[in-house]
Amino acid sequence: MATGPDRSNYLTTGRGVLSWLFTLDHKRIGVMYLVAITTSFFLGGVFALLVRTELLTPGQTIMTADAYNKMFTLHGAVMIFLFIIPGIPAALGNFVLPLMLGAKDVALPRLNLTSFWFWMIGAVFALVSIIVGAVDTGWTFYTPYSTTTGTAVISMTLGVFILGFSSIFTGLNFIVTIHKMRPEGMTWFRMPLFLWGLYSTAIIQVLATPVLGITLLLLVAERALGIGIFDPTLGGDPVLFQHFFWFYSHPAVYIMILPAMGVISELVSVFSGKHIFGYRFIAWSSIAIALLSFLVWGHHMFTSGQSGITNMIFSALTFSVAIPSAVKVFNWLATMYKGSIRLAAPMLYVLSFLFLFAIGGLTGLFLGALSTDIHLHDTYFVVAHFHYVMFGGTVIAFLGGLHYWWPKMFGRMYSERWAQLAALLVFVGFNLTFFTQFVMGSHGMPRRYYNYVEEFTTLHQASTVGSYVLALGFFIMAGYLLHSLVRGAPAPANPWGSATLEWETTSPPPAGNFDVELLAGDPYDLDALRYDPGVGGWVRKDPRSILVAAGGAG
Amino acid sequence: MAAHHHEHGHDPSVAHHFESAEQQRQSTKLGMWVFLATEILFFGGLFVAYTVYRVNHPEVFVFGAYFLDTALGALNTVVLIFSSFTIAWAVRAAQLGQLRLLRWLIIATMACAFVFMGVKYVEYSAKWKHGLLWAGSYNPHLEHGDEPAAGHGEAEAPSSTTGAPEAGAPADPDRSTIAPAAEGPHGLAAPAVAADPHAMPVEPANARVFFSIYFMMTGLHGIHVLAGIAAMLWLLRCLGRGDFDGGRFTKVDMVALYWHVVDIIWIYLFLLLYLID
Secondary structure: OOOOOOOOOOOOOOOHHHHHOOOOOOHHHHHHHHHHHHHHHHHHHHHHHHHHHHOOOOOOOOOOHHHHHHHHHHHHHHHHHHHHHHHHHHHHHHHHHHHHOOOOOOHHHHHHHHHHHHHHHHHHHHHHHHHHOOOOOOOOOOHHHHHHHHHHHHHHHHHHHHHHHHHHHHHHHHHHHHHHHHOOOOOOOHHOOHHHHHHHHHHHHHHHHHHHHHHHHHHHHHHHHHOOOOOOOOOHHHHHHHHHHHHHHHHHHHHHHHHHHHHHHHHHHHHHOOOOOHHHHHHHHHHHHHHHHOOOOOHHHOOOOOOOHHHHHHHHHHHHHHHHHHHHHHHHHHOOOOOOOOOOOHHHHHHHHHHHHHHHHHHHHHHHHHHHHHHHOOOOHHHHHHHHHHHHHHHHHHHHHHHHHHHHHOOOOEEEEEEEHHHHHHHHHHHHHHHHHHHHOOOEEEEEOOOOOOOHHHHHHHHHHHHHHHHHHHHHHHHHHHHHHHHHHHHOOOOHHHOHHHHHHHOOOOOOOOOOOOOOOOOHHHHHHEEEOOEEEEEEEHHHEEEEEEEOOO | OOOOOOOOOOOOOOOOOOOOOHHHHHHHOOOHHHHHHHOOOOOOOHHHHHHHHHOOOOOHHHHHHHOOHHHHHHHHHHHHHHHHHHHHHHHHHHHOOOOHOOOOHHHHHHHHHHHHHHHHHHHHHHHHHOOOOOOOOOOOOOOOOOOOOOOOOOOOOOOOOOOOOOOOOOOOOOOOOOOOOOOOOOOOOOOOOOOOOOOOOOOOOOOOHHHHHHHHHHHHHHHHHHHHHHHHHHHHHHHHHOOHHHHHHHHHHHHHHHHHHHHHHHHHHHHHOOOOO
């Protein structure tokens, strides 16, 4: 679009629904994932608003206690398994990863499409379970309740089992693509940091998800056949389920946060107008987090009867995760230091991320400490911590990345003014919703409760109002983003002044991504670019420096 | 990818986004190895469950293994190891362009897979007949002299009254029936086999857990064998299509890698389930 009407791009190459559903183009698969996960986010958001509305008053407000149990379970299951796990890797990652490599596609395009189809099939199972009676176990499916409740646990867990394969296929594809398809000049330590984030995420997806798979298969076999592995009445052990579940589900929270950290690493450099600070530390800290993530699952089970020594080991390992996380935060701050910061919408999300993730991360240490965890476990403090990391971290970074790559994906600019308003509403609404929950939790309000003592009424109502503000922010965002697709100004190839390779092709890119073979240099060498008012975007000072055919200047 | 037109004078067997056949082969191979790692971890959950229960309740495993037919298990082990040999040879045949030999080696491997499943069927039906099923359906009823494991001579029907509640009984959250770990230097309960090493051991509490683990592990492995048969049918179709002309062997190589993993898992299952004494 930017280079004239005669230029076809990946959106216009091939028409009709089938040309999308059976495409092998990573960009189209990424866009389909984007539609799919934002739909799930909307659905999970509606469940969340119903939960918050019910909690406006003690006792019954709008639904029965049973309906409430189903609502918070569905909110958790939909948000975790349908939205946030595939979120950044499958939607943004799929679109951006081959472009960042200057490649035509991911290494295994058919597997990529299979991954999307598995997501769809898994989502159908999850939706069926919602229709035929929902699930009331909480998203963690703890036995023995999950094997005895009358709700549609089999359908939901089979859905999650299938979604797991979708996640494995994405991770496997990314590992192979990053190993085998890097362009000339891109050594491991010249990769954009988003790719380090995706790579470390992929390691966890591939190594942890199969364990969730077998766990859920055992759970299904338990319900369907009475296999008895987790059922004490048949000689099984319900605590074993918790070990299995968290062996996946703790690493899974790093599946959610690591790609988000990768997004932030890209954005913070570009919008500070500075080379990223401490590249190698950020890259290695991603790998360190991925490896440590496998060694801390026991901190979800401090009160399950583990031995004291086990608790101490898991507590110490949990603290150690703070080191690579803090390494990243300090490097981002150092990148901003003395930079020329542009407060465009993506950067607003970066600042939100740094603030919220710092709170989320530090409160994680409160919960990792054995003595305070005894007081705080299963209270709203845990809920607030989790949302500060997952929403304040992952979702905020996802929104930042979405606003950053939106012009590349669709070739249109959105309204910056509305985007800033939405970012502000999301930030304010989020803090109002969840900071109150830290306070409630530390005063003993248990999580997942339908009812509460009257002393908590004010805080609960503030939290609910916050969730409405948050929802308003998202409605505005949906409005201006959809509007931009129709009325947005055409986007230049490089609207932000970024030095990574995805900005070297047109916005939106052609079906084959690049017309020429690219030579990768330093992905954060922003000085190689200058603003060209004629194009309305940034161009290379020396265009030949990144061409393989021209010999490149390096 | 076949739908794409091929620029740069590409070899038609190389997808458009790869630079060379070698890059494509390397990528496929790395992808396969990563996939096999996920398979190992998938089974890993069951191996962990096995370890936990065996360490806590070794007597259950001693008792359960008594009913597995070691001869049939050994036969299946030999069959699978032989099939590993035939599929490895098939890779070599594909590399050398010996397509007729390749066809027969794939068929031989498939035949081994069918023999394996046939033997498994015999074993499963014996278990079914005697009610030696997973915990929820466990209801052993052995008639005198009608005991599946060959070579154990005069067998008494095991006592089926174990003190455990009936299958399908509602869970009582206040009362765990997990049997306490047996004590002793090796964690073994009082050895049931005293004088006659062939006499059937007395049934310990929760013997049914053994059969849960047995059916989950061998059942999941059996599904993988069936997937292997499907993969080999696919190879035969590719062979007929001419995919392996000119010494191209990547697809055979990938199926062979998968098949080796299926074999290795079985070898562990044989050791861990059948050879407990």
